[in-house]
Amino acid sequence: KFHEWLLETQDKVLPKSQLGGAVNYTINQWPKLLTYLEDGDINIDNNVTERDIRPFTTGRKNWMFSTSVEGATASANLYSLVMTCRANNINPYYYFAHLFKVLPTRTPQDDLTDLMPWNFPIDEA
Numbered sequence: 001k002f003h004e005w006l007l008e009t010q011d012k013v014l015p016k017s018q019l020g021g022a023v024n025y026t027i028n029q030w031p032k033l034l035t036y037l038e039d040g041d042i043n044i045d046n047n048v049t050e051r052d053i054r055p056f057t058t059g060r061k062n063w064m065f066s067t068s069v070e071g072a073t074a075s076a077n078l079y080s081l082v083m084t085c086r087a088n089n090i091n092p093y094y095y096f097a098h099l100f101k102v103l104p105t106r107t108p109q110d111d112l113t114d115l116m117p118w119n120f121p122i123d124e125a
Contacts, residue, residue: 003030052083084117095120 006027013020026033036042066072085092095117102115113119 003027006030052086055079055083081117085120088117088120090117090120 006023010020010023010027013023015021015024036044066075081095082092085095098120099115106112
């Protein structure tokens with residue numbers, strides 16, 4: 001019924017008016033709206049993703065002043081670890097404190113996958 005109302009109203013309002021813009025936008029987004037309504041796991045917005053990438057876009061201005069490719073790579077790796085901690089509900093401070101204790105006991109040949117944030121011992125978080 002809502003879709004029918006939109007189609008009826010579309011012909012009765014000025015396309016450049018606020019209502020006309022809203023009606024046209026809703027009609028144009030109709031297939032996406034139906035997808036959202038059919039799948040309960042889909043978020044209604046992407047605020048979480050936008051909030052997660054905001055520091056990256058802000059930091060991008062600072063990274064252009066890295067004095068070397070290696071420095072920029074190191075900054076990107078650090079940022080990636082911090083964001084992975086956040087995605088796994090791990091406080092980056094405690095994660096890095098753990099890394100600084102454990103890494104000196106490892107050799108360069110060791111498998112370090114057990115040190116990734118998703119494997120961080122929760123009791124230390």
